[in-house]
Amino acid sequence: MASTQDGATALKTITTDIPARLDRLPWSRWHWMIVIGLGTVWILDGLEVTIVGNLSDALKGDTGLGLTSADIGLAGAVYVTGSCLGALFFGQLTDRFGRKKLFIVTLLVYLTGTVLTAFSMNPLYYYAMRFVTGLGIGGEYAAVNSAIDELIPKKYRGRIDIAINGSYWLGAAGGALLTIPLLNPELVPAWLGWRLCFALGAVLGLAILFVRRHVPESPRWLFIHGREQDSDQIVSGIERQVAEEDEVELDEPEGTITVKQRHTVSLVRIARTVFADYPRRTILCLALFVGQAFLYNAFFFTFGDTLQTFLGVGQTGVYIALFAVSNFLGALALGPLFDKVGRVRMISGTYIVSGALLAVAGFTIGGLTAWTLTLFGMLIFFIASAGASSAYLTASEVFPMETRALCIAFFYAIGTAVGGITGPLLFGRLIESAGAEGDITGIAIGYYIGAALMIGGGVVALFLGVRAEQRSLEDIATPLSAQDADEPDDA
Structure with missing residues (x-):
């Protein structure tokens, strides 16, 4: 690797086949390691959100x-505010210092x-610690989604990204079921049970950290940042492992x-790229x-509180676990499409259909029981889960x-600031x-707003959506460094 006199990496114009080599790989055991090391973080987010939703009475x-109910809504908003700020802060660091450094740091922030x-x-x-936890989770969304899409072959990128984001609901189901024994005062003292719910998230986080140590830096990031030899070494190692093991x-x-x-x-170049070069994609995202x-x-942060306040439910764990499982199965079943x-x-269809069903739920909520509301939610979010995951897929695919x-x-x-902060506050x-x-009909207005926003997103996708399926990331959006390749190298 060439270096300048002060030890910094020398920058030059290069021609590489690294993206093509990564994209032509068959699915392998090595890719499963990436899924486990990076993708399982959404299980942590699902665990966090569900635990808080289930702990309302405790x-x-x-x-x-x-x-109070309003305070719980505020805690949800504080957590999401931390997620938003963490995403912005760690997102720019991820582009600057690399995917691996940041997906280790952000997981440590979450654990703390x-x-x-x-x-x-x-x-x-409590609010302060929810904010810190949100900072870590928000940073994870930026660092991990970037790394996943840059390491997964183009043929599988859509389904894997959606399934990984959908794994949030495995955490949600686990969190819901864990709260059943932990919130039973006959098994665990009431003052201790809800605290153990949070501590268990850290146990899973430590396990993920152990696996994540073996995930490499993105070769795409490396060759753009002057480390093409490191990039080639990593990809060659992946190729050998895939060829030998599989x-x-x-x-x-x-x-x-x-x-x-x-x-x-x-940041000026980035802003010009996003808003001037790709305005339609910006509106879409x-x-x-x-x-x-x-x-x-709005719906999920307060689902447990709704069941307990209006429908006479004591322990909400089973209801939320069923709801969560339907979400994960939806992402898994619809992702390949x-x-x-x-x-x-698929994006427009999942958004419009789930939005329409949510509006129906709002009209009929006065006649729903705890079980029928849960079944309605299972149907709506079986479809909405894949659509919601596709938002992250879209943002990570369609820009340089x-x-x-x-x-x-x-x-x-x-x-999230518009929908994720106002949603919990409004519903609370x-x-x-x-x-x-x-x-209970007093909460229907929240359902109508959510339905309108989902249907609106689906309509926008119909007109502004990008046909990114089975295309390389570099083909969907030309890297800025490739756009600049005709410029003379720095002296």
């Missing part, structure tokens, strides 16, 4: 923190936040790309993220390599006011 009681949450003694401390003969890669290497890209964030954060049927049809993590962070933050207030009157 946190309200004398053995909890004395929170969730462990300290277990020691909460008052509402203010006993396959690899096809010859087709195509090369010429890039002018860069250490960093200015905003519409998708706002719709799914409001839908999920995003590669086969195509992005545009050098902006990928920050773009994911930006759209996640904006969409709706539940509190409707609960005082004993009328």
Whole structure:
């Protein structure tokens, strides 16, 4: 590797076949290691959100923190605010310093936040630790989604990305079931049970950290940042491992790309790329993220509170576990269609259909029981889960390599700020006011807003969607370094 006199990596114009070599790989055991090491982090997020949703009664009681329904909604909003800021902060660092460094750091931030949450003694401390936990999770979304899409072959990228984002619901189901024994005062003291719920998230996080040590840096990031020899060494090692362990003969890669290497890209250049060069894609991502964030954060953050406040449910774990399983199965079953049927049809279809069903749920909510509301939610979110995951897939596919993590962070933050912060706050207030009157129909307005945003996102996808299925990332959006390749090398 060439270096300058001060030890920094020398930057030059190179031609490489690294993207083609990664994209032509067959699915292998090595790819499963990537899925386990990186993708399982969404299980942590699902665990966090579900535990909080299921702990509403425990946190309200004398053995909890004395929170109200509005306070629980506020805690959800604080967590999401931390996620938004964490995504933006760590997103730009991910593009600058690499995927691997940041997906290790962000997981450590998460672990710190969730462990300290277990020691909460008052509402203010609890809110602060929820914020720290959110910082780590938000950073994970940017760093991990970038790395996954850059390591997974183009033929499988859509289904794998959607299934991985859908694995959030495995965590949700696990969190819901774990709260059943831990919140049973006959098995665990009431003051201790809800604290153990948070501590268990840290155990899973440590296991993920152990696997993640073996995940390499993105070869795509390396060759753009002047480390083409490291990039080639990593890909050669992957090729040998795939060929030997899976006993396959690899096809010859087709195509090369010429890039002018860069250490960093200015925020001005990134902003011009996103808003001036790709305005239609920017509108598309905003519409998708706002719709799914409001839908999920409004409905799911407060689902347990709704069951307990209006429908006489004590332990909500079974209801939420069933709801969560349907979400994961939806992502798993519908994910392959995003590669086969195509992005545009599947994104628009999942958004519009799930939005329409949510509106129906709003109209009929006055006549629903705990079980029928849960069944309605299972049907709606079986479809919506794949659509929501496709928002992250879209943001990570349709912008140039050098902006990928920050773009994911930006759209996640904006969409979540609009839908994920206002959603829990609005639903918390709706539940509190409707609960005082004993009328569940008072929360229907939240369903209607979520339905309108989802349907709107689906309509936008119909007109502005990108046909990214089975195309290389460099073909979908030319890297800025490739656009600059005609410029003379730095002296």
